Amino acid sequence: GAVVSQHPSWVICKSGTSVKIECRSLDFQATTMFWYRQFPKQSLMLMATSNEGSKATYEQGVEKDKFLINHASLTLSTLTVTSAHPEDSSFYICSARVQGVETQYFGPGTRLLVL
Amino acid sequence: AQSVTQPDIHITVSEGASLELRCNYSYGATPYLFWYVQSPGQGLQLLLKYFSGDTLVQGIKGFEAEFKRSQSSFNLRKPSVHWSDAAEYFCAVGGTGGFKTIFGAGTRLFVKA
Numbered sequence: 231g232a233v234v235s236q237h238p239s240w241v242i243c244k245s246g247t248s249v250k251i252e253c254r255s256l257d258f259q260a261t262t263m264f265w266y267r268q269f270p271k272q273s274l275m276l277m278a279t280s281n282e283g284s285k286a287t288y289e290q291g292v293e294k295d296k297f298l299i300n301h302a303s304l305t306l307s308t309l310t311v312t313s314a315h316p317e318d319s320s321f322y323i324c325s326a327r328v329q330g331v332e333t334q335y336f337g338p339g340t341r342l343l344v345l
Numbered sequence: 346a347q348s349v350t351q352p353d354i355h356i357t358v359s360e361g362a363s364l365e366l367r368c369n370y371s372y373g374a375t376p377y378l379f380w381y382v383q384s385p386g387q388g389l390q391l392l393l394k395y396f397s398g399d400t401l402v403q404g405i406k407g408f409e410a411e412f413k414r415s416q417s418s419f420n421l422r423k424p425s426v427h428w429s430d431a432a433e434y435f436c437a438v439g440g441t442g443g444f445k446t447i448f449g450a451g452t453r454l455f456v457k458a
Contacts, residue, residue: 236388273435273450274389323388332377332396332439334446336388 233257234326236337243314244345251309251340253324259304260326264334265297268321280307314344347372349438351449358426359457366421366452368436378419379437379446380410389435395419406430431456 233256243249253263262281266274278294280286280301288294296318298310307326311318321341325334348371358364370376377396381389393404400412410421419436433453439446 234388271453273448276445279445321386325389332446333379333391333394335391336381338388339386341386 232333232335234260234324234335234337236322236324236340238340239338240341240343242343242345245315246313249311249314249342251311251322251324251342253307253309253326253337255305255326255335258326258328260307261304261329262327263301263307264325264327265299265307265309266323266325268323268339270321274323277309311342314342316344318342319344347376347438347440347447349436349447349449351434351436351452353452354450355453355455357455357457360428361425364421364423364426364430364454366434366436366454368419368421368449369417370419370436370438371417372438372440374440377439377446378410378412379439380404380408380419380421381435381437381448382406383433383435383451385432392421392434426454426456428456428458430454 235254237252265277268274277292278286278288280299282301282304286299301307323339325336327334350369379394380392383389392408393402395402395412402410408423433451435451436449
């Protein structure tokens with residue numbers, strides 16, 4: 231149980247285009263989903279927290295107009311990187327949590343390369 | 346403020362040897378503590394967690410961790426390491442009331458034959 235999937239697993243795009251990453255909880259309803267960014271050989275950096283049906287809460291320094299997060303259902307959250315630039319290239323990981331349970335379950339990650 | 350420190354950036358152990366990965370935390374109340382493992386290019390997999398009760402916690406893949414409140418530590422141990430254990434290990438601390446989960450910088454484990 232507690233499986234989280236991400237799609238796509240990797241994506242290459244041209245600078246200036248937008249990329250959407252999906253995060254799904256496959257066998258449970260996730261009241262809260264988190265989006266992280268991870269640079270090579272570094273820890274996870276929390277970008278934003280999204281609760282189903284509410285606007286996402288972004289961490290300081292994360293541009294909400296650039297990283298659009300939608301959590302439209304209890305099993306799906308999406309992260310859209312708008313007008314992507316090479317510096318947005320990174321490994322993006324989502325996690326999901328059930329209300330009242332503190333454990334986060336992580337997706338396999340999406341590697342984004344912006345050319 | 347809550348924080349997590351993993352003092353060792355990387356550790357190398359021989360296959361079959363015992364392992365201990367260190368984790369120290371700072372948190373104002375009783376913390377929720379986690380250990381995750383990440384293989385290259387993959388997401389994080391939960392190894393074990395401590396919320397309350399017995400301070401020695403058993404996890405998957407033969408790992409265990411001990412919560413020591415007096416030392417603010419939650420070290421991860423395994424009696425006999427396998428080559429497949431080579432990965433990055435993250436300690437994390439969280440709490441109730443909407444507190445964010447904070448991750449340590451990670452410890453990379455290398456296993457030599």
